[in-house]
Amino acid sequence: MSAQDRRIATLAGHFRGAPAGEEGLLHAFPTMANSQSVFEHVQQAPEDPILGVTVAFNKDPSPLKVNLGVGAYRTEEGKPLVLDVVRKAEQQLVADRSRNKEYQPITGIAQFNKLSAKLILGANSPAIAENRVATVQVLSGTGALRVGAEFISRHYAKPIVFLPNPTWGNHNKIFPLGGVPQKPYRYYDPNTRGLDYQGMIEDLKAAPDGAVILLHACAHNPTGVDPTEEQWEGIRKVIRSKQQLPFFDCAYQGFASGSLDKDAYAVRTFVADGGECFIAQSYAKNMGLYGERVGALSVVCKSAPVASRVDSQLKMVIRPMYSSPPAHGAAIAATILADGRLFQEWTVELKAMADRIISMRHQLYDALKARGTPGDWTHVLKQIGMFTFTGLNKEQVQFMTREYHIYMTSDGRISMAGLSSRTVPHLADAIHAAVIGAQRKA
Amino acid sequence: MYRIDDLIPFLVNELFDFRCSLCSFLCAFVQGNALKAMSTTTNVSRFEQVTMAPADPILGVSEAFKRDESEKKLNLGVGAYRTEDLQPMVLEVVKKAERKMLESGENKEYLPIEGLAAFNKATAELLLGADNAAIKENRVATIQGLSGTGSLRLGAAFIQRYFPGTTVYISNPTWGNHMNIFNDAGVPWKHYRYFDPKTVGLDFEGMMADIENAPDGSIMLLHGCAHNPTGVDPTPEQWEKIADLIEKKNHMAFFDVAYQGFASGSLDQDASSVRRFVERGMEVLVAQSYSKNLGLYAERIGAINAVVSSADAAARVRSQLKRIARPMYSNPPCHGARIVANVVGDAKMFDEWRAEMQEMAGRIKTVRQRLFDELSSKDKSGKDWSFVLKQIGMFSFTGLNKAQSDNMTNKWHIYMTKDGRISLAGLNLAKCEYLADAIIDSYYNVQ
Numbered sequence: 001m002s003a004q005d006r007r008i009a010t011l012a013g014h015f016r017g018a019p020a021g022e023e024g025l026l027h028a029f030p031t032m033a034n035s036q037s038v039f040e041h042v043q044q045a046p047e048d049p050i051l052g053v054t055v056a057f058n059k060d061p062s063p064l065k066v067n068l069g070v071g072a073y074r075t076e077e078g079k080p081l082v083l084d085v086v087r088k089a090e091q092q093l094v095a096d097r098s099r100n101k102e103y104q105p106i107t108g109i110a111q112f113n114k115l116s117a118k119l120i121l122g123a124n125s126p127a128i129a130e131n132r133v134a135t136v137q138v139l140s141g142t143g144a145l146r147v148g149a150e151f152i153s154r155h156y157a158k159p160i161v162f163l164p165n166p167t168w169g170n171h172n173k174i175f176p177l178g179g180v181p182q183k184p185y186r187y188y189d190p191n192t193r194g195l196d197y198q199g200m201i202e203d204l205k206a207a208p209d210g211a212v213i214l215l216h217a218c219a220h221n222p223t224g225v226d227p228t229e230e231q232w233e234g235i236r237k238v239i240r241s242k243q244q245l246p247f248f249d250c251a252y253q254g255f256a257s258g259s260l261d262k263d264a265y266a267v268r269t270f271v272a273d274g275g276e277c278f279i280a281q282s283y284a285k286n287m288g289l290y291g292e293r294v295g296a297l298s299v300v301c302k303s304a305p306v307a308s309r310v311d312s313q314l315k316m317v318i319r320p321m322y323s324s325p326p327a328h329g330a331a332i333a334a335t336i337l338a339d340g341r342l343f344q345e346w347t348v349e350l351k352a353m354a355d356r357i358i359s360m361r362h363q364l365y366d367a368l369k370a371r372g373t374p375g376d377w378t379h380v381l382k383q384i385g386m387f388t389f390t391g392l393n394k395e396q397v398q399f400m401t402r403e404y405h406i407y408m409t410s411d412g413r414i415s416m417a418g419l420s421s422r423t424v425p426h427l428a429d430a431i432h433a434a435v436i437g438a439q440r441k442a
Numbered sequence: 443m444y445r446i447d448d449l450i451p452f453l454v455n456e457l458f459d460f461r462c463s464l465c466s467f468l469c470a471f472v473q474g475n476a477l478k479a480m481s482t483t484t485n486v487s488r489f490e491q492v493t494m495a496p497a498d499p500i501l502g503v504s505e506a507f508k509r510d511e512s513e514k515k516l517n518l519g520v521g522a523y524r525t526e527d528l529q530p531m532v533l534e535v536v537k538k539a540e541r542k543m544l545e546s547g548e549n550k551e552y553l554p555i556e557g558l559a560a561f562n563k564a565t566a567e568l569l570l571g572a573d574n575a576a577i578k579e580n581r582v583a584t585i586q587g588l589s590g591t592g593s594l595r596l597g598a599a600f601i602q603r604y605f606p607g608t609t610v611y612i613s614n615p616t617w618g619n620h621m622n623i624f625n626d627a628g629v630p631w632k633h634y635r636y637f638d639p640k641t642v643g644l645d646f647e648g649m650m651a652d653i654e655n656a657p658d659g660s661i662m663l664l665h666g667c668a669h670n671p672t673g674v675d676p677t678p679e680q681w682e683k684i685a686d687l688i689e690k691k692n693h694m695a696f697f698d699v700a701y702q703g704f705a706s707g708s709l710d711q712d713a714s715s716v717r718r719f720v721e722r723g724m725e726v727l728v729a730q731s732y733s734k735n736l737g738l739y740a741e742r743i744g745a746i747n748a749v750v751s752s753a754d755a756a757a758r759v760r761s762q763l764k765r766i767a768r769p770m771y772s773n774p775p776c777h778g779a780r781i782v783a784n785v786v787g788d789a790k791m792f793d794e795w796r797a798e799m800q801e802m803a804g805r806i807k808t809v810r811q812r813l814f815d816e817l818s819s820k821d822k823s824g825k826d827w828s829f830v831l832k833q834i835g836m837f838s839f840t841g842l843n844k845a846q847s848d849n850m851t852n853k854w855h856i857y858m859t860k861d862g863r864i865s866l867a868g869l870n871l872a873k874c875e876y877l878a879d880a881i882i883d884s885y886y887n888v889q
Contacts, residue, residue, distance in 0.1 A: 037755040038694060038725055039748065042604055045761035048768055051555060072551060080549040087547075094540050100530040101740045102522055103733075106501060139588075139771035146770050150626075155492050173769035210488070245488065276488060290552045291776035302487035312495035319498055320622035321595055321770070322588035327740035328777040 108137020557586020
């Protein structure tokens with residue numbers, strides 16, 4: 001019987017043998033090509049709001065286009081950057097004939113894990129000395145958050161997470177899919193373009209005892225607004241008084257201020273009080289390892305036996321997800337962290353990136369002032385890290401994309417890392433036009 | 443069955459949400475005490491009730507092997523290829539590709555959520571053939587995944603969302619992690635009969651009966667070639683009948699292809715089961731891994747493919763697979779994908795790869811032969827050991843039970859999984875005699 005005959009026979013069989021009431025109905029999996037697909041009911045998903053910006057940017061033929069969407073560092077020439085220290089480490093690894101590509105342990109490279117914990121907690125951290133930290137290698141920040149969420153949903157008594165409003169868009173998907181429903185707490189004050197500290201404290205106090213509280217360790221994404229040291233202390237006190245579980249998302253250590261230790265301040269004060277927390281670390285930005293997917297999840301526990309059991313259960317989350325993490329990027333990171341000279345060179349390159357971004361902030365601020373753009377633009381200077389929350393609304397953003405080929409997320413966030421001295425004037429023109437246009441409409 | 447420490451979080455959750463005014467006082471009391479019990483300002487962790495998870499049955503074997511100090515020890519646990527000197531191997535063609543990548547100074551930007559385009563194109567063509575109609579008609583949705591596990595997980599999560607309540611049927615036995623993957627994805631599964639311990643071969647009648655009895659429109663998880671753990675594959679005639687039945691029942695096939703090229707030495711031959719189904723116009727899911735055939739274990743490189751009857755539906759499926767990947771790890775790692783794309787994209791390197799793959803598959807066939815010879819000559823009882831030759835791929839299902847497998851480890855320092863599976867990739871000619879002695883001893887002297 002030919003394939004065609006077989007298909008027709010199967011089709012005929014449906015109609016012939018169908019029980020009463022089901023005549024003419026095809027079953028769930030018609031398997032003939034040319035007939036309706038079993039996937040027919042699958043709808044087209046929208047583009048990811050952040051990564052979709054780059055997709056749209058790539059399609060634009062205009063020579064004026066600027067991509068301020070995704071948070072990936074660009075040089076003054078507008079090019080992606082691979083750190084010298086990363087190249088050096090990579091060359092070492094590729095040339096090392098004793099290396100192989102055997103499966104990593106489920107929790108990844110042990111040395112990488114130890115050094116990552118040390119990086120965020122400090123070399124003298126008592127939590128590390130007391131073996132109270134369970135650290136696993138994961139796929140960058142996203143992977144750390146997802147593994148952490150899955151663990152929390154299975155093993156924690158109060159699996160609900162409070163996210164700052166606004167927050168990185170992917171947080172809202174990672175936690176629920178990981179089994180942890182989410183609620184917002186007030187964070188950004190559009191009037192001051194700063195922290196709504198009162199609102200945040202009120203919402204933390206109103207949140208249930210024991211709830212998980214997601215905190216951006218530094219360089220809040222998308223707003224760039226971080227609590228001061230005094231405010232962090234107030235936040236810490238409330239969280240500890242309600243036995244809430246802090247979950248730090250640390251994607252910009254060293255990138256925010258230029259100093260690795262300074263950017264770890266908030267995390268370290270929480271750990272110093274002896275309490276427990278989760279820490280998601282990403283090396284995407286600060287080591288420029290974006291596509292290698294390098295990250296760590298640390299769980300700081302009250303005791304070493306608990307940390308050991310937590311580690312074993314983290315493995316149970318990871319094994320059915322991807323078995324073990326990719327080795328290459330973590331091996332690069334571990335090489336840099338372990339070598340005194342490479343580490344030193346890294347801090348220098350890191351500071352240079354942070355400094356260039358700060359310089360872009362100044363240039364943009366000056367350009368807006370020079371144009372007499374209405375409004376207070378000091379937030380461009382005050383906000384920290386890779387992003388500026390401009391305060392521009394969705395319509396203004398659409399205008400800027402349409403008329404000036406500026407690509408950014410619709411919440412008004414721009415990636416300063418995507419700016420250069422050459423493109424700042426064009427951006428300032430675009431912002432100016434958008435603000436004036438809005439004023440005209442008002 | 444629930445353990446009390448599983449129930450405590452459940453109960454505490456329920457109590458938190460319970461709003462009955464009569465009980466609110468009680469709730470607050472219990473809530474306060476439960477949290478106090480979990481985490482006071484002193485020493486009790488909020489994770490105190492977390493129990494120690496058991497070691498992974500497969501990966502745990504290597505850990506135990508490392509701890510063994512005996513000179514005679516042999517690791518036949520995990521399926522990672524070893525040379526004749528029992529050393530891990532990085533393929534020459536992989537080293538070449540890595541050097542080339544380093545020289546070209548590529549950047550480390552994020553890949554798209556669906557992965558490296560050059561890799562996705564190469565992997566679909568490797569699987570289905572470069573001239574495949576489904577590919578030409580844009581009816582194949584391919585997403586780069588984290589090796590076999592990650593690709594299966596994407597497929598499982600997709601099934602959970604778009605075929606809710608559908609049961610996936612998995613061979614008995616199968617790779618242990620299959621069940622974990624579907625469990626964690628929230629997909630119900632059942633077994634279909636597969637291995638016949640009496641013949642040490644395929645229980646074809648049992649398999650067909652179970653496929654027939656499954657409700658129409660179920661999903662059948664099939665090993666494309668070199669079944670893990672048994673090494674027992676259907677013959678081409680049996681594959682044809684399996685396809686007939688799956689089509690008749692309107693089931694969907696979900697292939698796990700972890701050994702393409704590694705089983706027979708030929709990429710095309712090892713893909714023949716998948717290609718047969720696709721030829722017939724059947725829609726299939728296929729998970730691929732490059733861990734074994736390119737020795738890229740640690741780089742986690744694979745793909746999930748959906749072969750769909752229309753280009754429009756394929757595009758939509760691709761978009762939804764992306765939506766599953768983004769909140770899991772955002773986008774996949776670039777290194778392994780680039781290696782594959784480089785190797786497949788360069789005719790000379792591709793040929794070199796094929797040659798190295800044939801060498802690996804060849805070495806395994808050679809140790810199978812030697813092991814068979816040793817077993818046959820040492821075992822005077824006339825037992826038929828030919829299954830060692832007939833089984834395909836990296837693994838052999840010895841037919842040893844748990845107690846016998848334990849004896850292999852405890853007495854002979856031979857590490858294997860408790861289901862009686864040995865990895866021939868971890869065996870060399872020099873150790874075949876020792877292994878034969880151990881198997882015979884365990885088989886006959888231990889119940």
